[in-house]
Amino acid sequence: MVIGNYKVCNCFTVKFEVTEAEPPSDVREAFSKYSGDGAHMTADQLRRFLEENHGGDGGNVSISHAERIVEQILHQRHEHDIAKSINRDSLSFDDFHHFLFSAELNPPIRSQVHQDMTLPLSHYFIYTGHNSYLIGNQLSSNCSEIPIIKALKRGVRGIELDLWPNSSKDNVHVLHGRTLTSPVKLMECLKAIKEYAFVASPYPVIITLEDHLTPDLQDKVAQMVTETFGSMLFFPESENLEELLTPKNLKYRILISTKPPKEYLEAEDVKGSSSRKSQLFDVDDYSWIEGNSFKSGIDMRDHDVETEDLLKGKKSTSARAYKQLIAIHSSKPKNGLKKALIVEKGKVRRLSLAEQALEKATENHGQDVVRFTQTHILRIYPKGTRITSSNYKPLIGWLHGAQMVAFNMQGYGRSLWLMHGMFRANGNCGYVKKPDFLMRCGSKNEVFNPKEKLPPKTILKVKIYMGDGWHLDFEKTYFDKYSPPDFYTKVGIAGAPVDKIIRRTKIKEDNWTPVWNEEFTFPLAVPELAILRIEVHDHNNMPEKDNFAGQICLPVSELRPGIRAVPLCNRKGDQYTSTRLLMRFEFI
Template identity: 30%
Template structure:
């Protein structure tokens, strides 16, 4: 590697250095005086380049055994800095797991390299590793959980002319989604198709989607999947839909209440493991047949009107007038615990609705209720399931902020999974806890039918457990370039911390930017935040490339629940805009959560 090649290499790894400094570093490492770096000289250069003074300071503070950390030293660090309640056995286990030097490991010592390996491992990350497993009670009724949910799942892009694909279902299901949507229309040759009605989006066969769901439903999570049907098909093709679901899904498809008798409340995710539920319209008389089969005699098909997204679309020329659809008995029979009904108002719902009757709310209606009747919405959702979806005018497949609807207890807050934005960051961040299972148990105060919790007006109650969050943004490691094709593409990074949750907790703060260094920027900036309802709060770390002339460019982000934060010196692993990990890229922070 010549000096010229070295300069190019530094630009490639997102760091701009002064020519004099780069030449000095080059000459110090060129011990052979050959005007090139080879083998061990390159290794020495990279060691100097990646040297992290902040790690050295922390390590030196605790390493009292001839410049290395003993078991006792490491135990002290874990208790004092990381606030972990551990003994010597746990410290020994970490040395065995992360120490690279066999001689040090034999003596139960941890070197600087081993210490850095620990800090960059899952044990040293900001997300509590126990929360990466299913740790919550999964035996509560289904409506006591937030459920990761997708809107217009079949779309890869926009709502007007973008492609539909079974691949979109694969993406959603592998991202932990547990409720997918199927817009079903009459297709050629008597086979139903899925697409966005009255638009130029491409069409896919209903049966191909069902096959895809069967293959991918339980690859990442064993907990139930809900098929949210929006049916615009003729009676004949509704029967074909029912046939495809029964023959393709087989025993996965839930076609009757567990034990054959309709309970008085939802079964739990645990009881429904490996099951696929259908959400849709249901014939009234078929519903009664669960308890009284003789009522089926003389049954007629009933008219059922659609109440979902299609109702939100503005009527245009050439668009057929909305007509009442007849519902096929075969399709009706597949709806057990998720019967779609029109929302009659909170009072009427409380007095007349069965627990399995659920309503879908367009974004505008949902936000209005969440703002003006928040407590009543929360109470409604202690008994019923609620689904919300983006308004029909979001033709670019953009998303609303899901947090306010989670705050109102809505379980199925459907988002456009095909769109990478802050809303999807929040969704992925919220659902990465509990083993990425797609189900998160609501806080106790949101499961109590008498709750007085109101997210828009926080009063005294069990939800009010104020915490002070202290965050020090220390440094960044190997941040990605924003534009790899530009010559002058080295980032000027800044970090912003965003708190989402009840309105009272929403806030943000950011560091100053660092000029021309995406490789190892250093900020050492302290922030503090007051959080009054920590069980509903999310913390988002955003890295941006500062630009004085235009909007800052997004570089990377990471979002996690407040309750999943680990105290102490932690690395925050960074994700792309699409939510995928960026190898070796992180920010180093110190976290301290204190009761107020």
């Protein structure tokens, strides 16, 4: 080929053909065994296969259940070919392989709520958001009800709203205070919560209010909340709950959690340092602003005036209506972590700690944290320097029993993938029962010690057979302009420190349907909190530029044994239409 005066060698042949991979030998052997070397597998033979290889999926498999599966498979496979489906009541080998490789018919975890939901709320991990109204970064993005709706649709049960007076001090806005974020009206957020609270789950939604309001505006909030939610709103029978209610008893109810009004009015000394003033506004997140280059874009003076106005205001008896809304009273450590973690009998409360405060607490008072979370609620939130809405590692909170590990749900990355993975458990209802060992208390008040080095309790064997579907979900040139992708899979465990490990398969070059047939073994000391991480990448010559090709995190405690179809998700955690892996899980 000649371009101008230059001769160009056409060295690259563009080839994007998709070759169909042969089913794994394990699948062929299973079909041969249970079909009696026949050409078809009957419903009863499928039932036997499920019982003996899939652990019965939690119980004995009935013949009627197997017949329904056969009917579904035949309908999916042959709905456009009546001649192949009519009078058929058994599966061909291709049908059987289709069943095993179907993420809809043969998923890796159950989709139903199956845990005991009759225990107090302190017995559960709760799917919790941080600054739930922010669209993007923590400093300058817009505030909106849209991210609240997205979170509720995903199953999030903890929504956080920061309440501030508007410029004329006659209404309430939701925004990230002391930043450049644009506000959204509180009423818009409340309406969104009412409409979408129970779309994904019937279990209670907890609204955490970070309140920076005058008594008059607190009264206004009480009226808005009461009128918006009506009978959905849970009112505690007494000022302080002696024991938290259960998710089952609180179905379709909305709970408010915040500090009682008096905590915003009682300051011993407002003169002197601005840091004492800032405590009234729950600004643990923003200590980094002083001396930071971002400070120049934020006017702190109005907030100082507002603080003084609040402190000059008389205590209002009309604040009673606002106080009566509070189902779970919250607090922050004032006299040191040790005292904050003291268990108060007959007075349930929520304690909030920033991620770095949690690290300090778990380092010095780990068992006190575990003991506290057996009856009280512990909420963890990201440190203020995470202005890009990134997230911290959630396992340290869960390992110590923290129920509300609050995350920036728009902060996509591996930490959020782990959060998604944890709450895929228990039918994605937003409440996951904590392991029994976190709730046990011995005769001498001893509890689980997260620092103790435990021996393996079980062994998880994971076999990665093959993958498929990328050619349907991605453009042909997405991974490579001239040839099919070079896929490899990373698989590992996130969990207790002793269990953390990551492994990877070989690279399969130039193939849209890679076949690996590789097996990995993971000894697990704390399988109850282990999360299986799976990522697929397209290899490039520079590893840091490998192309992302899908991910999913799955709770190990929920994995169904046997050969399963594992769907993959994009970076945001949304499931691809077709892309999936065929894998086998086995516990020893």
